[in-house]
Amino acid sequence: VFLPQTRLLRFPEGLTCWKILNFIYGEFIYGENDEEIRFLLENFLDKIMKAVEELINEKGEVFLRTDQSSDKWDFDKSCYLIKPDRNTLRRNLFNLIDTVAGCFELPVEGVVVRKYVEPFYKFRAFWGLPIAKERRIFVKNGRIEGYFPYWVEDSIRFWNREEEPEGWRKQLAEINTVDNEEKELLQKVAVKAGSLFEKAGLGD
Helix, strand or coil, X not given: CCCCCEEEEECCCCCCXXXXXXXXXXXXXXXXXXXXXXXXXXXXXXXXXXXXXXXXXXXXXXXXXXXXXXXXXXXXXXXXXXXXXXXXXXXXXXHHHHHHHHHCCCCCCEEEEEECCCCCEEEEECCCEEEECCEEEEEECCEEEEEEECCCXXXXXXXXXXXXXXXXXXXXXXXXXXXXXXXXXXXXXXXXXXXXXXXXXXXX
């Protein structure tokens, strides 16, 4: 399995997602700030920026997420960075934490920086997210119980443009078609996944 280069950066002692949220809203809405949190946050941004510089690809792209979610639907405003400066990094990081911790109410404990690998996609939706072939697969004891496309037609939205891209429904149907070659590949992956879960004591 291909895994892109990744850096996991946990919040330093004294800095939590809730303190960051309080800082964001305190500074930008109420004009207040906490200098201790500012100091911790700026140092943490230094570490993230260093990881970004190490993992940025030839086009200047890099992928950013929390340990819980990437908020991929807000793509251009959250997990995707291209030739980012510190202000862009700060904006996307704040948007990520605000959505993942504030809206999803997930306990964010760190940030993940990953080398961005461009997918083979048909069109973009939401806030610039590439829509590519993606599956949800249910595996039990090394056998596929069922699978279905991640992107169903009713889930697609176009928030960053006034008009829908021409032909996107046909392109989505092509993405969601499973041929015999893919079925064989999915079964092979299911067997390997089942074996790994069994070794970890997680299988039936």
